[in-house]
Amino acid sequence: MTVRTGRHFLQIPGPTNVPDRVLRAMAAPTLDHRGPEFAELTRRVLDGLKPVFDTTSPVVVYPSSGTGAWEAALVNTLSPGDRVLCFETGHFASLWRDMAETLGLDVEFVPGDWRHGASPEAAADLLTADIAHRFKAVCVVHNETSTGVTSRVPEIRAALDAAGHPALLLVDTVSSLASIEYHHEAWGVDVTVTGSQKGLMLPPGLGFNAVSPKAIEASRTARLPKAYWDWAPILDANAAGFFPYTPATNLLYGLEEALRMLAEEGLAQVWARHDRHAAATRAAVRGWGLEVLCADDREHSGSLTAVLLPDGQDADAVRKIVLERFDMSLGTGLGRLSGKVFRIGHLGHFNDLTLAGTLAGVQMGLELAGIPVGPDGLAAALDHLRTA
Numbered sequence: 001m002t003v004r005t006g007r008h009f010l011q012i013p014g015p016t017n018v019p020d021r022v023l024r025a026m027a028a029p030t031l032d033h034r035g036p037e038f039a040e041l042t043r044r045v046l047d048g049l050k051p052v053f054d055t056t057s058p059v060v061v062y063p064s065s066g067t068g069a070w071e072a073a074l075v076n077t078l079s080p081g082d083r084v085l086c087f088e089t090g091h092f093a094s095l096w097r098d099m100a101e102t103l104g105l106d107v108e109f110v111p112g113d114w115r116h117g118a119s120p121e122a123a124a125d126l127l128t129a130d131i132a133h134r135f136k137a138v139c140v141v142h143n144e145t146s147t148g149v150t151s152r153v154p155e156i157r158a159a160l161d162a163a164g165h166p167a168l169l170l171v172d173t174v175s176s177l178a179s180i181e182y183h184h185e186a187w188g189v190d191v192t193v194t195g196s197q198k199g200l201m202l203p204p205g206l207g208f209n210a211v212s213p214k215a216i217e218a219s220r221t222a223r224l225p226k227a228y229w230d231w232a233p234i235l236d237a238n239a240a241g242f243f244p245y246t247p248a249t250n251l252l253y254g255l256e257e258a259l260r261m262l263a264e265e266g267l268a269q270v271w272a273r274h275d276r277h278a279a280a281t282r283a284a285v286r287g288w289g290l291e292v293l294c295a296d297d298r299e300h301s302g303s304l305t306a307v308l309l310p311d312g313q314d315a316d317a318v319r320k321i322v323l324e325r326f327d328m329s330l331g332t333g334l335g336r337l338s339g340k341v342f343r344i345g346h347l348g349h350f351n352d353l354t355l356a357g358t359l360a361g362v363q364m365g366l367e368l369a370g371i372p373v374g375p376d377g378l379a380a381a382l383d384h385l386r387t388a
């Protein structure tokens with residue numbers, strides 16, 4: 001039996017560390033989801049979510065993972081055979097593409113090298129050339145969790161506007177909402193998809209769609225089969241404070257507490273905190289003489305950093321040592337990045353000393369794995385934290 005002392009460091013980019021305040025809120029007795037007390041909770045939570053997405057339109061909450069919220073975004077807005085424009089930013093963008101194809105959509109997948117975000121230039125070319133407006137939706141993963149690259153959503157929006165193109169804009173913010181600056185309404189996004197277990201600091205189990213009036217309009221004529229995911233009955237029931245099925249009541253208690261914590265800190269400060277920790281992490285990676293996977297300085301992720309190891313080195317061996325010796329979980333390389341990178345999650349419930357501990361564990365793990373690294377990574381990160 002392994003004896004553990006102190007806290008496990010859960011430094012994967014989701015699920016993230018759940019604050020004690022949130023865990024305690026969820027420990028309340030489960031209540032009648034058709035009673036008056038629940039209706040009040042629903043209203044507080046649905047209102048409290050809007051500023052986090054930065055929207056005045058409704059947010060639909062599902063008892064699902066983020067993948068369910070992906071499906072909900074597609075089936076509510078599109079019809080069989082509709083053309084959609086997607087970008088190969090990494091593993092998650094590829095999974096969303098696969099889902100769109102499984103659902104019977106006709107996907108144009110702009111190829112990518114998994115080190116850059118969605119290309120606004122490619123979007124502009126394809127949308128401008130699409131005079132017949134055959135594209136019905138553009139799908140972008142805001143923060144590609146497999147690579148640590150953040151796409152420039154406002155530039156994709158600008159490409160749609162410059163082309164005068166009416167396609168809907170669907171954005172996955174599963175690992176960016178409440179971590180990286182995001183504005184559903186000001187950026188002209190039609191459906192924002194997210195999940196509970198990353199920036200929102202909750203356990204897995206809730207999926208979200210923030211929807212624009214244009215998306216709701218589209219849902220009235222969209223013909224992909226939908227039943228459980230159908231926004232209409234949920235929005236109807238929500239108006240009275242209820243759901244058309246049994247909601248994840250205790251997760252909603254936790255959500256209320258998490259929203260309170262985000263409001264106390266202020267979203268602008270939440271974003272700045274993530275950016276600062278990401279910059280300190282990159283300073284450490286440079287100090288080790290290793291490479292950050294993200295290849296464009298405009299696109300570094302605030303929520304995680306993917307670290308590329310030299311050819312011939314096994315990133316999973318480093319992760320194994322770090323877990324066994326220091327009780328810390330780091331993110332594995334996904335898809336074609338398997339074994340080549342490890343990912344450091346620095347999002348959610350996190351502060352300077354959790355980052356310092358995380359990077360100390362990574363540095364020792366690299367050394368123990370026999371990876372030739374410079375000795376100054378951790379010191380460079382601490383320097384950044386002390387001065388920036």
Ligand SMILES: *Cc1c(COP(=O)(O)O)cnc(C)c1O
Nearest residue numbers: 065066067092143145174175195
């Ligand atoms: C985690 C994640 C998902 C998938 O969410 P699940 O909750 O695992 O279904 C989708 N997209 C991105 C960008 C993610 O980080």
